[in-house]
Amino acid sequence: MTGAGPDGPRIARRVERMSPGRLFRLLNEGHKHDAVDMALGVPEAPPTPPALVEEACAALRSGRNQYEIPDGSLELRTAIAESLAAPTDPATMLTITVGATEALFVSVLATVDPGDEVVILEPFYENFVSAVALAGGTPRLVRMRPPGWRFDPDELAAAFGPRTSAIILSTPNNPTGHVLTAAEIDTIAALCDRWNAVAIVDEIYSGFTFDGHRHRSPGDHPALRDRSLVIGSMSKTQAVSGWRVGYLRASPALTEVARRVHVVACGGTAAPLQRAVARAAAADPAFSTPSDGLERQRDLTVAAFAQIGVRCIPPDGGCYTIGDIRPATREDSEAFAFRLIEEAGVTVAPGGYFHHDARLGAGFVRISFNRRIDTLLDVERRLAGLRPARDVEQRV
Structure with missing residues (x-):
């Protein structure tokens, strides 16, 4: 076991090796700006039966x-x-x-x-x-x-x-x-x-x-x-x-x-x-089959982020797409994600959060698309007002 400080409670070393939950700090920032959450996979679509x-x-x-x-x-x-x-x-x-x-x-x-x-x-x-x-x-x-x-x-x-x-x-x-x-x-x-x-x-x-x-x-x-x-x-x-x-x-x-x-x-x-x-x-014999296959949501999301220069890699399945931000900006993924919250009111997940060495994911973000169509159209409008990412210098 290890201590939290000289006089602090003792905690298990295994806790230090667990994920620090960095995404929740980003989500808290998103809440402050009333941002649309495109970071977590919490579903809006398909609708709850x-x-x-x-x-x-x-x-x-x-x-x-x-x-x-x-x-x-x-x-x-x-x-x-x-x-x-x-x-x-x-x-x-x-x-x-x-x-x-x-x-x-x-x-x-x-x-x-x-x-x-x-x-x-x-x-x-x-x-x-x-x-x-x-x-x-x-x-x-x-x-x-x-x-x-x-x-x-x-x-x-x-x-x-x-x-x-x-x-x-x-x-x-x-x-x-x-x-x-x-x-x-x-x-x-x-x-x-x-x-x-x-x-x-x-x-x-x-x-x-x-x-x-x-x-x-x-x-x-x-x-x-x-x-x-x-x-x-x-x-x-x-x-x-x-x-x-x-x-x-x-x-x-x-x-x-x-x-x-x-x-x-x-x-x-x-x-x-x-x-x-x-x-x-x-x-319902079709209960185990989702009522919405998410293809339209995926394609709308890919197109919405393409307008700001983020090249999304269309996924084979699931509810996430990986966006390559390198054609659009010199920022790393975390700096880009925080700027997206501040300037467009949209939250995405920095790619570095999915790697042991965050530098390996610095050029990517994860974007959830299991959202209602009206949510995705709102995201498209918000992103349309974002200043070109390529004009932003890398934040230190």
Whole structure:
């Protein structure tokens, strides 16, 4: 343990290795300027299904207000199992979690010991690194490079070794939008098999793919079926991020271990909301398919930022696009993001926040586009009034 100061309380060293949450300082600045948030993935689109809200109200009024069993409502687990491509036993392979975030931390704590190494593709969702830090593991970062945001197979192979316990993946990827190909999954599966590592796979954006790209779950690969933990959520596809209803799919053996951690971590997920999702899914065969595929939102966002010289890289899937600011400005991504708030009232996420070394993302920003069309048209108008970014000197 380490101290916060000479007379301060003692805190765990693992906390120092967790993500500092830099994005929230930026968001606070955005609130001061009444900026439109294009930084976080909090969904405005697709819209929350009205029937889902009604089912939640009905569950609350009916008295469904006490504990659900920790594994999760079997009614909901069955509905989720029926929506998945691969055969899934709802009794032994699915656990309902407090959002995808709890599923991530449960997966890492269940499979990573202090001193273990965990492979993470970079740029990364910052909670991946924090989860590894909490478990006492060491991240081994492997770069993905634009414009395709693919990893180099040799670099990935070099990151694996005797101390590797897991690889954490996101497909479609946050923040890049890259969808893993069959060949990439083959490469990952072979390395996990060789080094006896598990694959922890965040698939919360799997409902959104574009331009002919198809989501493939690494957990369905023959070599990964017994060594993967797949994370899903209702947050983005049903636009209920505040409900915190997620799930974890794994083999019966891994599920049994993960549930031990889950029980200790939270004891279970909100019972009335589980009932609501299960009943809404039973009433609508298309429930698991998002009502809005976000293609129009993606294209509007790309065009809006192009007018200020930011070249967006159209994603394969998900709800984010990476904007290359280098053709437009000599600022780094953080300076550019703060100026965008001040001068245009628009918040984006600096690319440096998704790298261990912020300099690697200095020329990029992440932009969320799961917004209503009227929000994106407002952003377009706000950006149209921004002075040319190329005229601004680099801030020191």
